[in-house]
Amino acid sequence: MALDPILLSRLQFAFVVSFHAIFPVFTIGLASYIAVLQGLYVSTGNRVWDRLGLFWTKVFAVVFGMGVVSGIVMAFQFGTNWSNFSQMAANFIGPMLSYEVVTAFFLEAGFLGVLLFGRHRVSPAVHFFAALMVAVGTFISAFWILATNSWMQTPDGYEIREGVIHVTSWVDAIFNASFPYRFTHMALAAFLTGGFVVTGVSAWFLLRGRDIDAHKRALSMTLWLLLFLAPLQAFVGDEHGLNTLEHQPMKIAAMEGNWETESNVPLLLFALPDRDLQANRVEIGIPNGASLILRHDPDGVVPGLDQIDRAQQPPVWITFYSFRVMVALGLLMIAFAVAGLVLRKGGRVYRSRWFLRGLQGMSLAPFVAVVAGWFVTETGRSPWLIYGVLDYADAITPSLSGGMVLFTLLGYIAVYAVIFIAGVYYLCKVINQGLDEHDDTEDLDSHDRPARPMSAAHVPFDDARDDRAPNRS
């Protein structure tokens, strides 16, 4: 089979955006947590909040830096691989993506510097304010990106003249039908990601008996938050699903593995979807489950993939199983949040080794869930790039050959592998250093600049260099 530039471009976009997305989804949640910590410090005056704030700010700096670096690639993907889409939709997506950049720069130029380096130069209240503004800024950035994506799923507020999208109402286009659901779902996902990383890292410290008091506080407050947010996310996700049922029924059909439009559709737990057969080979499900969830009625009719041409059907396998991975991890998160509540009695929550070890592992769960969730929504809208308006085949850069895309795909994999391995390795070092009493930002020097977030973490990358004479300097 010849290399297909469309398939390879989709793979490339999926790869770069997945690797990029895991950084912001974490920093958005973490920024809010840091703001809470600094706020607690201002209101209580207790130094422990400030120490925790400093520790998590260092982690934030490294992850934020990795997000910025990996994000540069995203700004060019639409032009290099999807130039017909860029040209058709630029009147809307151009300003949206640019506003995201503008927001990010405004944030970097102003408050990020104060948050990372201003701990000893401004009052705690001003520092808290900077943390708050950084948290707000990350949400504004997410706002533009999710508005753009949602518009591509449920386009509104536009007309097409001579093959080009023209915006007729910015409000309708930005606040399109799926946007409120997607934004809320993603915001909660960011909080859950930040929350589970914080509990996971706190558990790691508690298991090692380091800075028990501080990490107990962090664990306790975050578990309360998760107890509230994890079930809320299930509810919001359900609402998001109902919204999708209304606007993108074929995505729902693929998520449920439902080939025929009918009533009394079961909720499948396991299935082997088969496109050629236009049915599932094997199914294990709860009778009437899908009808109940989607129509609140066991006799409710659920749309099936039979409504569209075989060629237009989403890749059911990926949509179906990504959805199950996301939901399963969501349920596991709820289980851990509830277990945390139960174990509070007698303080076992801070001592139970299986629970703390479990939390450690759970710190990866939200990342997998988020990527799986994006797989659901992005593969489920297949073959549409702009739903019902522009499909992949018409959106791709016409001059692309499969070989070109394969070359850059392998190239990006190599580049991201270096960033990711170096970044995660360094992040582990930063975390391992823990809450030190000494704050490096007290002795700022010339290469510590707000523009370089990673310089906020003063942890050596590897052992001291041995290629220099020790008596130098």
Place this chain on the structure above:
Amino acid sequence: MEMFDLSLIWAVIIAFGVIMYVLMDGFDLGLGILFPFAPDEDARDVMMNSVAPVWDGNETWLVLGGAGLIGAFPLVYSILLPAMYIGIFLMLAGLIFRGVAFEFRFKSGRTRNWWNAAFAGGSFVAAFAQGAVVGAYIEGFETADRVFTGGALDWLTPFSVITGLGLVAGYALLGATWLVLKSEGHVRDWARALVPKLLVGVVVVFAVVSLWTPWIDPGVWERWFDHMQVIWLLPALALACVIGIYAANRKGRELMAFLFTLGMFVFTYLGLLVSRWPYVIPPDYTLWDAASAPESQFFLLIGVLFVVPIILTYTAWSYWVFRGKVRVGDGYH
């Protein structure tokens, strides 16, 4: 909205963003290009420390330019990027590698040589790719019906290789005059001795490109040889800057040598713009052909006009705070 020619305003904004990027990222890319030739590891510390406070902010302009392009001139974005597909990838990979190397070199010990190599290699590749974009742009793109129709390596021509190497030499020169300004002792002596050599390289490329460019397209020929004699001022000023660099460097007037280098870039850049104005995708599309809808340009203009002054102020402040010489052992952990 009809009162203003929004496309023209945007053309000025993006042209400004591009030259800001070239001038500011130029000298730190130049340091990366000179990195392998540095006399010792102390010199490399000084080189990195001299740009450490500002280089990341410098790249701000690239991202702003890219984002502004899709907002204001989507046709440029959707023809230039496919036409430069491989080149853009190399540039991004180069920039990313050097960015990561920048962060980790400061924190590394045993792995330092790896980060040095990544910093130098990334800088060279990024600079070459940017220079090749300039060459490919002057030569024009094969299009039909607002879509790029050429091949993957059309951009890689003898001309674009020369402009690529020319930009490498130019950035290295910017880096060298910057380093003279920011260092002292043996580091400065080394950089100062480099300036005349790099200058020769730059002048050779400058001459080749200047002689070659008019032959690429009859439109460019007419522009230079028919009516507009006044534009000859631009290459003349660029040459004057070249002489200025040489003289100032010899007399040890460090700031002047650096400013003349900036001037040389600005006048050369304006000369290139004049050659093709108002075509943004030569030879077929003008900036008005390439523009997005006025309501989109206007919507975006509000945000950009708000944020650009803030970035400029902030940038100026950064340079002010970190003015002066960097010494060996300064800012070193």
